[in-house]
Structure formats: C-alpha cells, structure tokens
Amino acid sequence: MTEANRILLGVNIDHVATLRQARGTRYPDPVKAALDAEEAGADGITVHLREDRRHIQERDVRVLQEVLQTRMNFEMGVTEEMLAFAESIRPAHVCLVPERREELTTEGGLDVAGQEKRIHEAVQRLSAIGCEVSLFIDTDERQIEASARVGAPAIELHTGRYADAHTPAEVALELARIRDGVEFGLARGLIINAGHGLHYHNVEAVAAIPGVNELNIGHALIAHAVFVGLKQAVAEMKALMIAAAHRR
Numbered sequence: 383m384t385e386a387n388r389i390l391l392g393v394n395i396d397h398v399a400t401l402r403q404a405r406g407t408r409y410p411d412p413v414k415a416a417l418d419a420e421e422a423g424a425d426g427i428t429v430h431l432r433e434d435r436r437h438i439q440e441r442d443v444r445v446l447q448e449v450l451q452t453r454m455n456f457e458m459g460v461t462e463e464m465l466a467f468a469e470s471i472r473p474a475h476v477c478l479v480p481e482r483r484e485e486l487t488t489e490g491g492l493d494v495a496g497q498e499k500r501i502h503e504a505v506q507r508l509s510a511i512g513c514e515v516s517l518f519i520d521t522d523e524r525q526i527e528a529s530a531r532v533g534a535p536a537i538e539l540h541t542g543r544y545a546d547a548h549t550p551a552e553v554a555l556e557l558a559r560i561r562d563g564v565e566f567g568l569a570r571g572l573i574i575n576a577g578h579g580l581h582y583h584n585v586e587a588v589a590a591i592p593g594v595n596e597l598n599i600g601h602a603l604i605a606h607a608v609f610v611g612l613k614q615a616v617a618e619m620k621a622l623m624i625a626a627a628h629r630r
C-alpha cells in the first residue's frame with residue numbers, strides 16, 4: 383500500500399448503544415463492539431456523546447479510552463460541558479459536530495464560518511491537550527476555508543447529501559461536490575475525512591477519491607452486523623474501501 387491509496391475505516395459504534403438504551407440493559411456493550419471491530423480491521427472507533435445521551439454514555443467513552451488498541455474519534459457538540467469532558471479524558475481525536483436535540487441524526491455540517499471565534503477557541507483548547515481536531519462540515523468552500531483559518535488540522539465532509547441522492551444525476555453531482563471539496567481542502571493543508579450515511583452500495587466511489595484519509599461509518603455497518611456479525615460487517619466494508627482506494 384502506498385501513501386496515495388491508503389484509506390482508514392473509523393467504525394462508529396453509536397448504534398450498538400442505541401439498542402442497549404432501548405431497554406436500559408447492560409447489553410449489547412459498545413465496548414465489546416469496539417474491540418471486535420478493531421480485531422476485524424477497524425483503524426479507529428468513533429463515538430458521538432450526544433447532549434441527550436440517546437446512545438453513547440460517558441461510561442462508554444471512559445472505558446473505551448482505557449481499552450482501545452487503535453484510537454478514539456470522539457464526536458461532540460461545541461459546548462462547555464463537552465469541552466470539559468474531553469479535557470478530562472483526552473481522546474486522540476475530537477470531531478466537532480453540530481447538534482440539535484430534536485434531530486433524528488446529524489443534519490448538515492458545523493457552521494464554522496458563522497462562528498469562527500467560538501470554534502477557534504474550542505480548537506485551541508482541544509489542541510492544547512493533544513487532540514487532533516476535525517470539523518464535521520458540509521462540502522462548502524466557505525466552510526473549508528474557515529476550518530483552515532480556525533486551526534483545525536482535519537475536516538470531515540458530511541456525505542449525507544450524497545448518500546440520500548436518488549437519481550444517477552444527483553449522485554454524480556454530490557460526488558463531484560465531494561471530490562472538489564477534497565481537492566480544495568487538501569490545497570489548504572487539511573487532512574480530509576468523510577462520513578455519514580455511507581453504505582456498502584455507495585462507499586466505493588467516495589473511497590476512490592484521491593486524498594480521502596478516513597471514512598467514518600456506523601449505521602449501515604451495525605445494521606449489516608445484525609445479519610452477518612460485526613467482524614464480518616467490518617471486514618466487508620474495509621475490503622470494499624481498500625479495493626476502491628487502489629483504483630485511485
């Protein structure tokens with residue numbers, strides 16, 4: 383594998399916790415899921431500690447921080463509560479995301495351009511404790527430029543619009559938007575990750591874009607795991623990504 387066709391898979395285990403929270407049980411444990419995902423080839427584990435604690439809990443994040451062999455990508459809203467929590471656990475990677483309590487899932491990216499001072503301060507605080515910070519943003523040149531200005535080393539492009547596109551023309555348009563965004567971000571020195579709504583049927587085109595560093599994938603992968611087991615679900619996703627990245 384060369385640097386040019388290297389691609390990483392971050393497995394988002396939020397929805398293992400969703401199943402646990404549905405009954406208030408101790409199972410299934412997202413920590414076990416994380417360890418199994420790592421064994422199957424995950425390059426990192428992503429968790430989103432939502433303000434409403436609908437899936438991942440603080441305990442999960444604390445235990446993961448102790449037991450992961452890879453690294454945790456800790457997704458969080460830009461709030462004082464979350465910043466203080468991140469400072470207490472010091473994850474390797476923090477991804478700042480927008481959050482609304484009423485949303486079904488993360489709708490759109492963080493408005494970095496509209497709140498540069500606030501995001502800059504958060505990036506500074508997190509960088510000071512050794513986190514590599516990424517910003518979960520829409521593929522929009524204004525947002526990418528603002529992300530570089532606030533000092534984040536990485537961005538994660540929200541692929542939800544691509545994943546939700548219906549017609550071939552819409553899919554091609556959204557894919558071209560992502561490709562252009564990756565190029566634009568790379569030219570500004572950013573590390574480019576992507577994710578949201580990615581699935582076995584749509585992941586390859588994104589993994590094949592030159593310069594994409596990591597894909598974070600959760601819901602579709604955990605759903606597939608219900609039928610084939612988590613280790614196989616992770617291995618299948620990683621194999622698709624690696625084959626696609628070799629076609630770059």
Ligand SMILES: CC(=O)[C@@H](O)[C@H](O)COP(=O)(O)O
Pocket residue numbers: 394396429430432457479486487488518577578600
């Ligand atoms: C930021 C992001 O895209 C993921 O964290 C995703 O939000 C996880 O799933 P939910 O949106 O269902 O919490």
Ligand SMILES: NCC(=O)COP(=O)(O)O
Pocket residue numbers: 394428538576577578579580598599600601602
């Ligand atoms: N940041 C995106 C993520 O972690 C996974 O999103 P999804 O695959 O659960 O939609």
